[in-house]
Amino acid sequence: MTSETTKPLIETLTVIGLGLIGSSVARAAKKHGLAGTIKGGDLSDAVCKKALEIGFVDEATADLGAAVAGADVVLLAVPIGAFRSVGEAIAASLKPGAILTDVGSVKLAVFTQLEPLLPKGVHLIPGHPVAGTEFSGPEAGFAELFENRWCILTPKSGGEGKAVTLLAEFWTRLGSKVEFMDAEHHDLVLAITSHVPHLIAYNIVGTASDLEEVTQSEVIKYSAGGFRDFTRIAASDPTMWRDVFLNNKEAVLEMLGRFVEDLTALQRAIRWGDGDALFNHFTRTRAIRKGIIEAGQETNEPDFGRRDGKK
Amino acid sequence: MTSETTKPLIETLTVIGLGLIGSSVARAAKKHGLAGTIKGGDLSDAVCKKALEIGFVDEATADLGAAVAGADVVLLAVPIGAFRSVGEAIAASLKPGAILTDVGSVKLAVFTQLEPLLPKGVHLIPGHPVAGTEFSGPEAGFAELFENRWCILTPKSGGEGKAVTLLAEFWTRLGSKVEFMDAEHHDLVLAITSHVPHLIAYNIVGTASDLEEVTQSEVIKYSAGGFRDFTRIAASDPTMWRDVFLNNKEAVLEMLGRFVEDLTALQRAIRWGDGDALFNHFTRTRAIRKGIIEAGQETNEPDFGRRDGKK
Numbered sequence: 342m343t344s345e346t347t348k349p350l351i352e353t354l355t356v357i358g359l360g361l362i363g364s365s366v367a368r369a370a371k372k373h374g375l376a377g378t379i380k381g382g383d384l385s386d387a388v389c390k391k392a393l394e395i396g397f398v399d400e401a402t403a404d405l406g407a408a409v410a411g412a413d414v415v416l417l418a419v420p421i422g423a424f425r426s427v428g429e430a431i432a433a434s435l436k437p438g439a440i441l442t443d444v445g446s447v448k449l450a451v452f453t454q455l456e457p458l459l460p461k462g463v464h465l466i467p468g469h470p471v472a473g474t475e476f477s478g479p480e481a482g483f484a485e486l487f488e489n490r491w492c493i494l495t496p497k498s499g500g501e502g503k504a505v506t507l508l509a510e511f512w513t514r515l516g517s518k519v520e521f522m523d524a525e526h527h528d529l530v531l532a533i534t535s536h537v538p539h540l541i542a543y544n545i546v547g548t549a550s551d552l553e554e555v556t557q558s559e560v561i562k563y564s565a566g567g568f569r570d571f572t573r574i575a576a577s578d579p580t581m582w583r584d585v586f587l588n589n590k591e592a593v594l595e596m597l598g599r600f601v602e603d604l605t606a607l608q609r610a611i612r613w614g615d616g617d618a619l620f621n622h623f624t625r626t627r628a629i630r631k632g633i634i635e636a637g638q639e640t641n642e643p644d645f646g647r648r649d650g651k652k
Numbered sequence: 653m654t655s656e657t658t659k660p661l662i663e664t665l666t667v668i669g670l671g672l673i674g675s676s677v678a679r680a681a682k683k684h685g686l687a688g689t690i691k692g693g694d695l696s697d698a699v700c701k702k703a704l705e706i707g708f709v710d711e712a713t714a715d716l717g718a719a720v721a722g723a724d725v726v727l728l729a730v731p732i733g734a735f736r737s738v739g740e741a742i743a744a745s746l747k748p749g750a751i752l753t754d755v756g757s758v759k760l761a762v763f764t765q766l767e768p769l770l771p772k773g774v775h776l777i778p779g780h781p782v783a784g785t786e787f788s789g790p791e792a793g794f795a796e797l798f799e800n801r802w803c804i805l806t807p808k809s810g811g812e813g814k815a816v817t818l819l820a821e822f823w824t825r826l827g828s829k830v831e832f833m834d835a836e837h838h839d840l841v842l843a844i845t846s847h848v849p850h851l852i853a854y855n856i857v858g859t860a861s862d863l864e865e866v867t868q869s870e871v872i873k874y875s876a877g878g879f880r881d882f883t884r885i886a887a888s889d890p891t892m893w894r895d896v897f898l899n900n901k902e903a904v905l906e907m908l909g910r911f912v913e914d915l916t917a918l919q920r921a922i923r924w925g926d927g928d929a930l931f932n933h934f935t936r937t938r939a940i941r942k943g944i945i946e947a948g949q950e951t952n953e954p955d956f957g958r959r960d961g962k963k
Contacts, residue, residue: 422927446877471877474954475941481954491873520873530866533859535877540918541852542878546937548844548907548914555841561943562802562831566757566782566846567853567885569950572941574878579934586922586930596859597919601912603859607851608908611897616733619897623890626857630786630883632872639880643785643792645956 350375350511355412357382357405357427359392360578361473362444363418364482367397369515372484382408391479406434414511416468417443422584424454437462440504444470446531446581448495448524450588464504467524469493469531470517475576488516489637495524532592536585537600539574540593543582546575661686661822666723668693668716668738670703671889672784673755674729675793678708680826683795693719693742702790717745725822727779728754733895735765748773751815755781757842757892759806759835761899775815778835780804780842781828786887799827800948806835843903847896848911850885851904854893857886 354376356363363381370376381398382405383389389401402408409415409431419427424443435441441463443451451467459465472490474481492512496505509519522530549560549568560568586593610618633639640646665687667674674692681687692709693716694700700712713719720726720742730738735754746752752774754762762778770776783801785792803823807816820830833841860871860879871879897904921929944950951957 471874473877476954490876493874526865530870530874531877533863533866534871534874534879538856538878538882541856541915542881543934543937544915544918545849545852545911546940547933548911550936550940551914552844552910554837555844557940557943559841560845561940561947561949563782563804563841563845564944564949565801566784566842567849568845569941569944570853570881570885571849572937572944572950573956574881575934575937576941577934579931579938582934583927583930587925587927590922590925593922594919597915597922599863600856600859601915603862604852604855604908604912607855608905608912611851611901611904611908614898614901616894616898619894620890622858623854623886623888623893625861626854626883626886627890629857629861629868629872630880630887632868633875633880633883636872638872638875639883640958643787645884645958647951647956 349377350507350514351414352377353380353412353414354378355380355382355409355415356398357408357415357417357431358419359383359388359398359401359479360418361477361481362470362486363416364392364395364397364479365484365486366416366418366444366515367392368482368484369487370511371397373514375511375514376414380408380412388479395479397479397482405430409439410434411436412439414440414442414508417441417445420578420581420584421445421447421450421454421588422580424451425458428455428458432458432460435460435463438464440464440466440508442466442468442508444468446535446585447589448493448527452497452524464501466501466505466508467495468508468512469495469527470512471531471535473577475573477578485516487512490517491520492517493520493522493527495522495527528589529592529595532589532596536589536593537596539577539582540586540597541600542571542573542575545571660688661818661825662725663688664691664723664725665689666691666693666720666726667709668719668726668728668742669730670694670699670709670712670790671729672788672792673781673797674727675703675706675708675790676795676797677727677729677755677826678703679793679795680798681822682708684825686822686825691719691723699790706790708790708793716741720750721745722747723750725751725753725819728752728756731889731892731895732756732758732761732765732899733891735762736769739766739769743769743771746771746774749775751775751777751819753777753779753819755779757846757896758900759804759838763808763835775812777812777816777819778806779819779823780806780838781823782842782846784888786884788889796827798823801828802831803828804831804833804838806833806838839900840903840906843900843907847900847904848907850888850893851897851908852911853882853884853886856882
């Protein structure tokens with residue numbers, strides 16, 4: 342907490358991209374009084390209008406340069422594939438000393454895309470709140486999204502001390518726990534905890550849709566046997582996820598290679614009836630879930646606490 | 653509903669195996685007054701004691717022959733790998749005209765395992781309520797587990813008319829929607845909607861545990877990026893799932909082959925930077941989730957309605 346509680350942490354905060362994550366950041370910053378003014382930028386006029394209507398920004402414009410003019414902190418919440426064009430649109434308008442950050446799921450690429458474009462004196466500090474839902478758009482956001490979630494910051498070592506401290510304070514006050522990591526390591530960690538899980542979820546939903554022997558209606562009816570769990574993350578935003586895979590190729594291919602190797606071993610155990618190999622594998626996977634629940638990163642209720650269709 | 657509401661649907665119901673599913677059937681049958689007497693059989697004395705203590709059975713014994721003596725309906729809720737030994741233990745005590753059913757996730761194997769053992773006049777009608785949680789044991793069950801879920805019955809064609817009608821009525825009154833299917837087709841449908849999803853969930857959790865570059869603590873901390881969804885079904889009962897894979901080998905290998913083929917195509921798209929292929933794949937998978945929600949088989953709330961760690 343700052344000593345002067347009347348002065349907000351950030352004078353002017355600009356959020357570019359007012360979808361699920363961007364609108365949640367704006368909502369949470371407003372709720373906790375972290376910014377004097379919150380400006381929104383989004384190329385869609387309809388989204389700007391909706392943002393003003395809901396009221397999570399004080400101003401909103403499709404002119405991204407105007408949106409960032411005078412801002413102390415600029416947060417990009419657009420798919421990574423749009424970083425270069427957004428960077429080009431805002432670079433000249435960024436205030437010297439401004440902090441430029443983001444919320445993307447890959448971090449090395451942020452430097453590659455943005456660093457060449459930025460004027461001197463702008464602090465580029467990539468960030469990644471590990472939070473989200475399968476919904477998209479300005480109406481899907483909510484202020485509590487980041488509570489008790491990790492936010493990973495990946496500053497380059499040296500030189501950004503004060504800016505990093507401010508950004509860490511910002512995320513802490515949004516309810517997050519902040520961790521620092523090297524961008525390359527971040528991309529490797531998230532490849533296994535997020536990117537490959539999304540890929541295999543998208544994949545099995547695709548495989549199930551394509552079957553001839555089993556109808557789509559049967560897949561839907563009997564999805565409660567496990568399949569439906571995968572459909573949630575396979576309903577995530579296609580543009581965002583295309584960009585994640587295109588921008589974290591090496592780490593994803595490495596982790597995917599291991600996944601397939603391990604799957605081949607299980608496949609072989611099934612083919613040869615090796616019950617012990619299956620049992621041993623299925624036993625050791627229980628511990629990780631226990632750890633995730635104990636770490637407060639998952640609900641302890643059976644079936645995620647789902648209340649679908651129950652009377 | 654029967655016309656005489658004072659007479660229960662089943663005079664004596666015996667449930668063999670008093671874990672999550674068996675205890676839920678007993679609880680639901682009691683709640684809806686579907687049986688005059690509910691007897692429990694379980695090889696574990698501790699489980700029998702717990703079942704009597706909770707009160708979802710009227711009697712409980714580790715002597716499985718005694719448990720089924722005089723029963724009109726006997727429901728097996730043990731892993732499929734135990735069917736032969738349970739069948740041997742109960743066959744001689746089954747009453748002529750009794751219905752023998754089960755709740756297992758594979759259905760062809762029920763005939764293979766039990767048919768050779770049964771005395772004449774016993775009606776073998778395999779069943780599969782597509783419902784469950786990742787928890788196990790008599791304390792994990794609850795009466796509402798089957799509400800609005802499908803229960804698939806796979807009788808052999810011809811000859812079992814009356815017994816099938818009674819069993820369908822039983823599941824309907826537990827809150828389920830009943831469907832009939834050929835056992836072989838059931839095993840194919842469930843291979844894609846349940847068995848392969850479990851296998852790949854178990855597999856990715858294993859892959860993540862084995863990494864050297866990413867610590868287990870990192871996997872746990874950043875699991876909210878998608879990974880944690882998989883840990884739920886990878887926490888399911890290992891014995892049950894070993895037996896499923898050993899007893900539905902052909903269908904699982906067939907579906908797994910398709911899954912890997914499709915995954916290879918996505919992997920290739922990532923390697924060659926084919927964004928359109930990724931985007932198109934990720935777009936068409938959204939429709940299936942919509943269908944599942946519309947069919948009442950999934951909650952419409954974001955993130956399964958999880959309330960983990962939220963203030």
